[in-house]
Amino acid sequence: MHIIDPLYGEFQLDNVLVELIQSQPVQRLKKIHQGGASYLVNSNWNVTRYEHSVGVMLLIKKMGGSIAEQIAGLLHDISHTAFSHVIDFALDNQHEDYHEQIYQRVVLESEIPSILAKYSYDNDDILFNQKKWTILEQEAPELCADRIDYTIRDMYRYGHISLNEVQTFLNHLIVVNNRLYLDQLDAATWFIKVYHKEVIDFFLDPLNVYGYDRLAHVLKIALTEKIIHFNDLLTDDTTVMTKLKDSQQPEIQAYLSQLHSDVIVQAGHQRDYDLYRKSKIRIVDPSVWDGHQLVSASQLSEDVKVMKERTYQKARAGAYVKICSVK
Numbered sequence: 001m002h003i004i005d006p007l008y009g010e011f012q013l014d015n016v017l018v019e020l021i022q023s024q025p026v027q028r029l030k031k032i033h034q035g036g037a038s039y040l041v042n043s044n045w046n047v048t049r050y051e052h053s054v055g056v057m058l059l060i061k062k063m064g065g066s067i068a069e070q071i072a073g074l075l076h077d078i079s080h081t082a083f084s085h086v087i088d089f090a091l092d093n094q095h096e097d098y099h100e101q102i103y104q105r106v107v108l109e110s111e112i113p114s115i116l117a118k119y120s121y122d123n124d125d126i127l128f129n130q131k132k133w134t135i136l137e138q139e140a141p142e143l144c145a146d147r148i149d150y151t152i153r154d155m156y157r158y159g160h161i162s163l164n165e166v167q168t169f170l171n172h173l174i175v176v177n178n179r180l181y182l183d184q185l186d187a188a189t190w191f192i193k194v195y196h197k198e199v200i201d202f203f204l205d206p207l208n209v210y211g212y213d214r215l216a217h218v219l220k221i222a223l224t225e226k227i228i229h230f231n232d233l234l235t236d237d238t239t240v241m242t243k244l245k246d247s248q249q250p251e252i253q254a255y256l257s258q259l260h261s262d263v264i265v266q267a268g269h270q271r272d273y274d275l276y277r278k279s280k281i282r283i284v285d286p287s288v289w290d291g292h293q294l295v296s297a298s299q300l301s302e303d304v305k306v307m308k309e310r311t312y313q314k315a316r317a318g319a320y321v322k323i324c325s326v327k
Contacts, residue, residue: 001017003054006156007152008055016067016115017071019115019118019119020116021074025075026050026053026078027050028236029049030048030050032081032084032236033046033048033237035202036083036085037211037212037214045158049084052153056076056145057071060135060136071116072133072136073133076136078107079100079105079106079107081098082233083240086219089216107123134178135178135179142286143181147195148173155194172187176289181287181294182288191284192284192297195282199279199311200315206267206268207263212277213275214255218252218255221252221255228244265321265322269320275323277321279315281315282315
C-alpha cells in the first residue's frame with residue numbers, strides 16, 4: 001500500500017499495517033473528530049482521529065521506529081469515543097483519559113488481535129505495554145510522535161503554520177536513545193510557540209470552549225436518561241449525533257439548537273463570564289542535543305523560559321467565555 005501524507009510525504013507500508021488500517025476499528029476513526037465538538041461550531045476545525053493516527057504511525061516510520069512501534073502508533077487512539085475528549089468533560093474526568101481506561105477492552109473485542117496474530121505479533125506486548133514505545137510516547141515536557149503530530153497537523157490544517165515551517169522543524173528532529181529530541185534551539189523555540197497556539201489559542205478558544213460545554217451537557221443528559229449508552233459512544237460522531245437529534249428530550253434539543261457556526265462568543269474575565277473551562281495543563285520544553293548532551297530549551301534560552309511560564313499560567317487560569325449571541 002502506497003500512502004501520501006501532506007506533512008511527512010510518501011511511504012510504502014508493510015502488509016500488517018495495511019490490514020490494520022483497513023480494519024473496522026481504524027476506519028471508524030474517520031468519523032471521529034479530533035477536536036471533539038469543535039467541528040460543530042466551526043466546520044473548518046475538522047481533523048479526524050484517523051488522520052492523526054496514520055500520521056503518528058508515519059512519523060514513527062520516518063524517524064526509524066520499528067514496525068511494532070508503528071503498529072502501536074497507528075492503534076494508540078482506537079478507543080476514542082464519539083466526539084473524542086468531550087466525554088471527559090461530560091464525566092467531569094479531569095485527567096481526560098476515558099479512552100485510556102477502556103483501551104484494552106476495545107482492542108480485545110475487535111479483530112485487531114487476530115490480525116496481529118496472523119503476522120506473528122503479540123498484541124499484549126505491543127498494545128498493552130506502550131511505555132516501551134518511546135518514540136510514540138514520552139512524558140511532557142519532552143517531545144513524542146503523538147504530541148508532535150496532533151500539534152502540527154491541527155496548526156497546519158487551520159492555517160497557523162506553513163508546510164515549509166513544518167519541513168524545517170522535521171529536519172531538526174532526531175532520535176537519541178530511541179527518543180525524539182531536536183538538534184537546534186531555534187526548532188525547539190518554534191515548536192514551543194506552535195504548541196502554545198494549539199493548547200491555549202485553539203483548545204481554549206472561546207468558541208471551542210462553548211462547543212465543548214454545550215455538547216458535554218448533551219452527553220451528560222443523554223447518558224443519565226439512557227437515551228444513549230456508553231457502547232453507543234464507540235460508534236462515531238454522526239451515528240451518536242443522529243440518535244441525539246432523534247430524541248425528543250427538550251433539554252437536549254435546546255442545547256443542540258445552540259451548536260452552530262453563527263454563535264458569537266468572546267473572551268470573558270473572572271467577574272463577567274457565562275462559561276469557564278480549565279483543561280489539563282500541557283507544557284513542552286524539548287531537550288536539544290548539542291552532540292554531547294541533552295539540555296532543555298528553557299536552560300538555553302531566557303525567551304523559552306518566559307514562553308513556557310506564559311503557557312503554564314494561561315493553562316492554569318483556564319478560559320472565561322462570554323456568550324454574545326446564539327441565533
